[in-house]
Amino acid sequence: xxxxxxxxxxxxxxxxxxxxxxxxxxxxxxxxxxxxxxxxxxxxxxxxxxxxxxxxxxxxxxxxxxxxxxxxxxxxxxxxxxxxxxxxxxxxxxxxxxxxxxxxx
Numbered sequence: 001x002x003x004x005x006x007x008x009x010x011x012x013x014x015x016x017x018x019x020x021x022x023x024x025x026x027x028x029x030x031x032x033x034x035x036x037x038x039x040x041x042x043x044x045x046x047x048x049x050x051x052x053x054x055x056x057x058x059x060x061x062x063x064x065x066x067x068x069x070x071x072x073x074x075x076x077x078x079x080x081x082x083x084x085x086x087x088x089x090x091x092x093x094x095x096x097x098x099x100x101x102x103x104x105x
Contacts, residue, residue, distance in 0.1 A: 027067035035060050 020032035040053025061075040 029065045031063045031065065032059065033061050033063065034058060 018034055018036060020034065023030045023032075035058055037056045038053070040051065042049065042051035044050045059076045061073060064070075064072045064074060
């Protein structure tokens, strides 16, 4: 049964889940690229079994293809990650200043 579920999931996920439909404008074509991660497990006692799983998908960028043969990679920018990094840096600086201020007293 577990193998059937894995096979069904494998059949549903393919290259179309990683590379999106190409979009053309003029002589340039963009091919969106994503990342898909899967996880799961099954187990249990002899009288009961159970399982679970999860899927995570996110955009990681796009390839641009120009008619003259030029190919370029354009990474996706995760603004939330940048903001979180700034917040962490600010919190670290505030804590460091507070510790330094207390030591001077």
